[in-house]
Amino acid sequence: MSTTLAWTTAALVCIAATPAAAQDVAGRNLAASCAICHGTDGRIATKDSPLIPLAGLPKDHIATQLRAFRDGKRPATVMHQIAKGYTDPQIDAIAAWFAAQKR
Amino acid sequence: MKRRDFLKTVGALSLAGCASAMPSRARVVVVGGGFGGATAAKYIRMWAPSVDVVLVERESAFVSCPISNLVLAGYSSMPEISHGYDGLRRHGVQVVQDDAIAVDAQKKTVRLARGGDIAYERLIVSPGIDFSFADIEGYEAAMQAGRVLHAWKAGEQTVALRRQLEDLRDGGVVVLSIPLAPYRCPPGPYERASMIAAYLKQAKPRSKLLVLDANPDVTSKGPLFKKAWSDLYQGVLEYRGNAKAVGVDARSMTVKLEVEDVRGDLLNVVPPQRAGNIAMSAGLITHNNRWCDVDWRSMESKKVPGVHVLGDATLSAPLMPKSGSMANNHAKIAAAAIIEQLSGRPPQPEPQILNTCYSFVSQKEAIRVSSVHRWDAKDATLKPVAGSGGVSAARSEAEGTFAWNWARTIWSDTLS
Numbered sequence: 001m002s003t004t005l006a007w008t009t010a011a012l013v014c015i016a017a018t019p020a021a022a023q024d025v026a027g028r029n030l031a032a033s034c035a036i037c038h039g040t041d042g043r044i045a046t047k048d049s050p051l052i053p054l055a056g057l058p059k060d061h062i063a064t065q066l067r068a069f070r071d072g073k074r075p076a077t078v079m080h081q082i083a084k085g086y087t088d089p090q091i092d093a094i095a096a097w098f099a100a101q102k103r
Numbered sequence: 104m105k106r107r108d109f110l111k112t113v114g115a116l117s118l119a120g121c122a123s124a125m126p127s128r129a130r131v132v133v134v135g136g137g138f139g140g141a142t143a144a145k146y147i148r149m150w151a152p153s154v155d156v157v158l159v160e161r162e163s164a165f166v167s168c169p170i171s172n173l174v175l176a177g178y179s180s181m182p183e184i185s186h187g188y189d190g191l192r193r194h195g196v197q198v199v200q201d202d203a204i205a206v207d208a209q210k211k212t213v214r215l216a217r218g219g220d221i222a223y224e225r226l227i228v229s230p231g232i233d234f235s236f237a238d239i240e241g242y243e244a245a246m247q248a249g250r251v252l253h254a255w256k257a258g259e260q261t262v263a264l265r266r267q268l269e270d271l272r273d274g275g276v277v278v279l280s281i282p283l284a285p286y287r288c289p290p291g292p293y294e295r296a297s298m299i300a301a302y303l304k305q306a307k308p309r310s311k312l313l314v315l316d317a318n319p320d321v322t323s324k325g326p327l328f329k330k331a332w333s334d335l336y337q338g339v340l341e342y343r344g345n346a347k348a349v350g351v352d353a354r355s356m357t358v359k360l361e362v363e364d365v366r367g368d369l370l371n372v373v374p375p376q377r378a379g380n381i382a383m384s385a386g387l388i389t390h391n392n393r394w395c396d397v398d399w400r401s402m403e404s405k406k407v408p409g410v411h412v413l414g415d416a417t418l419s420a421p422l423m424p425k426s427g428s429m430a431n432n433h434a435k436i437a438a439a440a441i442i443e444q445l446s447g448r449p450p451q452p453e454p455q456i457l458n459t460c461y462s463f464v465s466q467k468e469a470i471r472v473s474s475v476h477r478w479d480a481k482d483a484t485l486k487p488v489a490g491s492g493g494v495s496a497a498r499s500e501a502e503g504t505f506a507w508n509w510a511r512t513i514w515s516d517t518l519s
Contacts, residue, residue: 025439026451032146032435033457035516036428037509040149045519046511050504077501078473082457085475085491090455 027097030090034098042098059092059099066091129154129445132213132223134203134381136160138427139229139413141191142434142517148194151442157221158191159213161202162258165518168288169427169461170510171257175265176298178466184257190519206385208407225441227402228387228395229413229430230379231256232287235393238375240350240359250353251370255287267369268302274309278358278367280348281316282375285394287415289323289424290472292316292373294462297328299371300336301465312340315358315365317347323424324462324470324494331464331498348372378416387412394418399485400478401440401450402433411437420485423476424458428509431517432456453478456485461506468498469506 031042034054039045042054054062068074070083070091086094131147133140136158144158164187173179188198202216206228212220234253236243245251252267254260271277277299281292296314303310321328321342332340350359351372357364358372377383377393387404389396395412397404399420402411414430423429433456440450455477461469474492476485495502 028150029435029439029451030455032439033432033455036431036459036513037505039512040516044512045515046508049508049512051508077495077499077505078459078471081473081491081493082459082475083491085455085457085477085488 023093024097024100027093030086031094031097034094041101043101043103053103054098055101056103057099059095062095062098063091066095129224130222131156131225131227131441131445132221133158133227133229134213135229135231135379135414136162136165136188136191136198137229137231137414137430138513138517139231139415139430139434140227141165141188142431143227143229143411143413143438144191144196145194145517146435146438147441148196150438151445152195154442154445155197156195157197157199157223158188159199159201159203159215159221160188161200161216163187163200165514166257166261167427167510167514168255168257168291169513171254171261172291172295172298173463174257174261175254175268175295176302176466177265178298178463181262186514186518188518190515193519203381204384206381206407206410208385208410211409223409224445226410227413227434227437227441228382228385228404228410228416229434230381230416232376232415232425233379234374235377236374239348239372241353242351242372242374245351245353245370248353250356251351251372253373254371255291255373255376264371268299271307271310271369273307275307275368276366277303277310277312277369277371278365279312279314280346280358280370280372281314281318282373283317283347284322285419285425286373286376287425288460289426290328290460290462293321293323293328294464295371296340296342297331297336297462297464300332300340304336304339310339312336313365313367314340314342315346315348315360316342316344319344324472327470327494327498328462328464331468331470335465376415378412382412382416385410387416390418399436399483400452400454401444402437403440411441413437420476422474422487423485424460424472424474426458426460427513428458428460429456431513432458453480454485455488459509461502461509463503463506464498467500467503469495469502470498471495471502471506 044053069079133144167184205214254264387395396418404410413433415425457475459473475488479486
């Protein structure tokens, strides 16, 4: 018996969610890279992580720390090298995104 | 979910859409549940819950290549690096265990090995690598006979290579052969060399590891690996550059180089690689019969519209490694872009992503390389941001702690 099934492609496409503000999306997209070490949306999902959760930290605190890493004022194993890849507006967008996430 | 039940569910959803004349939901199909595909499936569901996502993956669980070298040394285990897909199901991803064997880009359907086509609005192909076995004479037969292994996809061969190491007599010679770059995970072979050497030093102290590298020198974190080898594995590990394997002979247990033959008691020969088979059958390959070029703002194929390619299968952007971190980041570019495209908007104009990649050089010490990659409009690709990135100052247990944190966290970010 032939099991080939033809599934119709949706002709009309509907994304129900209201599009997020472009600025939020930009922050979200930049911050998504951080999740490989800091967890999805900055929430620590593992036991015994050496890192603190970024989700819900004050925006100014995150931005200040990122600039301190970037400018060599706060020592680090890796963040000094990564922070140098981000501009001031990018740092502010990332900080705003994490600050807005639920802990 | 059993495949038949899944088909019923999806069929019912489509019918319900028609009957009530409601706009149908968009469906994204993802082929491959590794760091790229699994992350894309999760993030599309997370960022746009109204989009249906179907993940087609031939295995029942994800087995991580990162940390698999530690399994060879006995410092980790297969259960520790294996993770099921229930986390994705909790995000509402429909997981189909099957092999995707063909794509019809006109009809926008993916054909499954066990029969049936799945229709898609956008398709993500994240197939990882397959091997160019024919580049090494005698390889495939020797591998089928279990006489030579690559263990460059974590899984059965990881277990088999660990067993071969355990069975090796004290005084035996292990040969590790590395292909010319580009291949999956630039520092991976050198981490493997370190892990095998650590095991031999501890369990088979009269044994030797001979590393035959087709590249002229260590391709990633070179000074850090070489310092570790001279500090920790002198007399155990011997490294030779410009030593390209062109054949293997299972009977005499030799690796044939261009100018000489090298005998070993255990042959771990990693063959040259290319984008996974489905990339080839779907016509996505653009370069050297091996890799798939993409638009880095959306990860959309430059050859087949509506199809996005992620991870190791891509023609790498300048100085971008084929790594789990990169595949996970590619997935987030694709997820963001697809959500915009499904809504009739253009993808984000200037993506920026980062790579962080740890390698163990002993049981507890690791070294790292990081880079940040930003869209360059002039050259229409992602390029490292000048002045950013770099490697560890020195190998350390602190980097080892961060390496384990990276592994557990990226597994979670990808799959839960």
